[in-house]
Amino acid sequence: xxxxxxxxxxxxxxxxxxxxxxxxxxxxxxxxxxxxxxxxxxxxxxxxxxxxxxxxxxxxxxxxxxxxxxxxxxxxxxxxxxxxxxxxxxxxxxxxxxxxxxxxxxxxxxxxxxxxxxxxxxxxxxxxxxxxxxxxxxxxxxxxxxxxxxxxxxxxxxxxxxxxxxxxxxxxxxxxxxxxxxxxxxxxx
Amino acid sequence: xxxxxxxxxxxxxxxxxxxxxxxxxxxxxxxxxxxxxxxxxxxxxxxxxxxxxxxxxxxxxxxxxxxxxxxxxxxxxxxxxxxxxxxxxxxxxxxxxxxxxxxxxxxxxxxxxxxxxxxxxxxxxxxxxxxxxxxxxxxxxxxxxxxxxxxxxxxxxxxxxxxxxxxxxxxxxxxxxxxxxxxxxxxxx
Numbered sequence: 328x329x330x331x332x333x334x335x336x337x338x339x340x341x342x343x344x345x346x347x348x349x350x351x352x353x354x355x356x357x358x359x360x361x362x363x364x365x366x367x368x369x370x371x372x373x374x375x376x377x378x379x380x381x382x383x384x385x386x387x388x389x390x391x392x393x394x395x396x397x398x399x400x401x402x403x404x405x406x407x408x409x410x411x412x413x414x415x416x417x418x419x420x421x422x423x424x425x426x427x428x429x430x431x432x433x434x435x436x437x438x439x440x441x442x443x444x445x446x447x448x449x450x451x452x453x454x455x456x457x458x459x460x461x462x463x464x465x466x467x468x469x470x471x472x473x474x475x476x477x478x479x480x481x482x483x484x485x486x487x488x489x490x491x492x493x494x495x496x497x498x499x500x501x502x503x504x505x506x507x508x509x510x511x512x513x514x515x516x
Numbered sequence: 517x518x519x520x521x522x523x524x525x526x527x528x529x530x531x532x533x534x535x536x537x538x539x540x541x542x543x544x545x546x547x548x549x550x551x552x553x554x555x556x557x558x559x560x561x562x563x564x565x566x567x568x569x570x571x572x573x574x575x576x577x578x579x580x581x582x583x584x585x586x587x588x589x590x591x592x593x594x595x596x597x598x599x600x601x602x603x604x605x606x607x608x609x610x611x612x613x614x615x616x617x618x619x620x621x622x623x624x625x626x627x628x629x630x631x632x633x634x635x636x637x638x639x640x641x642x643x644x645x646x647x648x649x650x651x652x653x654x655x656x657x658x659x660x661x662x663x664x665x666x667x668x669x670x671x672x673x674x675x676x677x678x679x680x681x682x683x684x685x686x687x688x689x690x691x692x693x694x695x696x697x698x699x700x701x702x703x704x705x
Contacts, residue, residue, distance in 0.1 A: 404704040444629055447636065473673070473701040480665055484658075511700035512662040515593040 336374045338364040343381040344431055352378075352439040378401045379445055382432055389456060391416050396460040405466045409457060409478035410506050413485070417499030421489060436514035454479050479504045524572045525563045532570040533621055541567075541628045568634055571621055578645060580605050585599040585649040594655045597666035599648060599695050602674070606688030610678060621678035643668050668693045 329487025342363035346355040357378050361371045361450035375381050403411060421429065436442045446483055454475045485502040531552035535544040546567050564570050584601025592600060604643045610618065625631045645665045650660035672690040677683055 384563065406701060440633055444633070469673075469697050470701050471705070473697045474704075476669055476673075477698065477701055480669065484662070484665075489536060508658050508662045508704050509666065512595060512659050512666055513699050515659070515663075516596060 329497060334364055335364070337372055338373055339366065339381055340432075341428070343378075344428070344435060347382075347435045347439070348431065352442060354431055376423060382436065382442065383445060383449060388416065388420060389453060391420055392453065393456055393460045396457065397463065399464075401464075405461050405470060405474035406477060406506070406510075407447055407462070408461065408464060409474060409481070410503065412457075413478070413482060413506075414499045414500040416496060417502060421486075421498035424499065426490060426492060429486075433486075433490055450479060458470070477509060481509055484508070524551060524553070524555055524559055528555065528570055529573055529621075530558055533617070533624060536571075536628075537620065538622045541624070541631060548659060556648070564629075568630060569596075571625065571631065572634060572638055577605065577609060580609055581642065582645055582649045585646065586652065588653075590653075594650050594653070594659060594663035595666060595695070597650065597653060598663060598670070599692065601646075602667070602671060602691040602695075603688045606686060606691060610675075610687035612686070615679065615681060618675075619681055622675075622679055639668060666698060671698070688692055 339360060343355070343360045346359055346363060355378070357371050358368050360381060361368045371381075374384070390413045395415040396408045399408035399411040410426065433509070436446045454472075457475035457478055458468075458472045461470070461474060481502055485498060485504040488501050488505075489498045491495065528549060532544070532549045535548055535552060543565070546560050549567070551569060560570075561575070569699045581601045584604040585597045586598035588600040625635045643661075646664035646667055647657075647661045650663060651657070656665065666673050670691055674687060675692040677690050677694075678687045680683065
């Protein structure tokens with residue numbers, strides 16, 4: 328029996344990204360991804376249900392966001408709790424060494440319908456989880472749901488700027504600026 | 517030569533929606549849509565480039581939004597200008613007699629990847645047009661872009677409630693309430 332390899336998901340994702348860029352998503356098989364990563368097909372399926380999932384090992388992001396919201400100071404309003412969580416994400420996940428991979432990954436997602444669809448579904452799942460995390464802080468609906476959607480908007484604005492590799496800014500400050508822009512746009516009369 | 521038929525796009529969309537519901541999007545041909553509408557294939561192609569476009573005759577929505585923003589009082593802030601445009605949309609387009617069609621249409625879009633993709637692209641196009649319309653009012657970036665994205669968020673919240681046929685409320689008031697919710701969520705500290 329092969330042992331559980333904690334670094335396998337990252338290696339499989341990196342190999343998949345290379346192959347999707349080189350040959351296209353449709354023309355790449357799970358066996359090729361496993362081989363490029365120096366792993367077996369059964370190791371692949373121990374970590375991902377199918378080819379479509381290999382670039383979405385984001386349970387981490389999900390958990391970081393939900394934990395970040397739960398651990399925000401109790402006095403923080405809903406959107407500030409989301410901002411704290413985005414900050415934590417910038418410090419532990421969207422770090423400078425991940426920028427190039429994230430940028431290439433997003434380009435591949437954007438150019439393949441099937442992957443873009445999966446990405447959109449993951450974002451909807453994130454909004455639902457953030458809404459629930461806010462409910463657990465006692466934030467009622469519709470505020471919790473609207474704040475979650477605003478948080479995703481802030482994320483998208485900041486993420487698009489962060490993966491622009493000419494930019495060089497860190498995710499945390501970009502997210503804070505995006506939140507300030509959203510607040511300003513909402514407040515203007 | 518067949519004459520230009522102003523009511524043809526609506527008849528084709530209604531026929532297509534019926535057939536997509538009955539037989540699925542993939543199993544429906546352009547010829548079948550035209551026949552069900554009592555029109556010819558060539559009339560179909562005079563109005564739509566392909567099957568995928570038949571439910572997206574929304575040049576109207578696009579124009580109503582852009583015109584609504586342009587004609588908002590000059591003292592109105594960017595998001596208030598967008599709100600005025602959504603109000604106009606509710607009065608002239610998302611009217612009660614269109615609710616059932618819109619609801620069925622959205623259900624078909626949501627259940628077909630290809631159509632959901634097209635819907636997402638149309639929304640991105642709308643955000644770009646709203647951003648430009650705000651630029652023409654002298655609203656600088658990033659405020660214009662952020663206000664356009666917030667406007668789309670308000671639209672989505674209101675639209676989802678409006679097509680819920682149990683609800684019975686008009687689009688305009690729902691959009692105003694959604695905007696108030698977004699403003700409140702953004703303002704809370």
